[in-house]
Amino acid sequence: MPEVIFNGSDGRLEGRYVHGEGPTAPLALVLHPHPQHGGTMNNRLVYAMFHMFVRRGFSVLRFNFRGVGRSQGVFDHGQGELRDAAAALDWMQQHNPNSTGCWVAGFSFGAWIAMQLLMRRPEIQGFMCASLPANMYDFGFLAPCPSSGLIVHGERDMVTPTEAVTKLVTKLSQQRGIVIDFETIEGADHFLNGYMSEFESICEAYLNKRLKPVSETRPLAFAR
DSSP, X not given: OOEEEEEETTEEEEEEEEOOSSTTOOEEEEEOSOGGGTOOTTOHHHHHHHHHHHTTTOEEEEEOOTTSTTOOSOOOTTHHHHHHHHHHHHHHHHHOTTOOOEEEEEETHHHHHHHHHHHHOXXXXXXXXXXXXXXXXXXXXXXXXXXXXXXXXXXXXXXXXXHHHHHHHXXXXXXXXXXXXXXXXXXXXXXXXXXXXXXXXXXXXXXXXHSOOOOTTSOOOOOO
């Protein structure tokens, strides 16, 4: 998997990138959890979502936010990280000028950044979020939410109670033309420990519904 280094607003950023199939391959950007709590682009949920898009022929990028791994800079409480995500999408678009679409995905802190990027970039057509921290950050910017997507949450999440996410989903679902698929995993915590297969099954089914299913001849890549 090719390692890439690209320029962010405050220094170089480290990522892993797979180029898609054909000249018009769609794009997918996958964002990792909180940098100050061990979050990196190698998080197992991030890795899993990354390969879900790879198997569907997307050009896919995951990267380390500023101050993580070999990425330059320091943690900026979300503002700088949003600029990092925008720079990552810019970099992919430069290398895929004829791309036919774009998706964004994220886990926890990365999901919060993903939803902010969704509001700022009209080319993003869909999203997948895991453990959305609806009680920790203000999601009032989703007014209205511009794209349909999937939100997956652990039923026993002690970081963000399910009720907080349910309230946000209910608000977003009232918007005409927007469909939010909300799936809870019974028994799972914020990190979905021990429930990776359930998480992957939910995400794969959602992508199969909105995109073409994975070819049976294409090998699967499992999360590490």
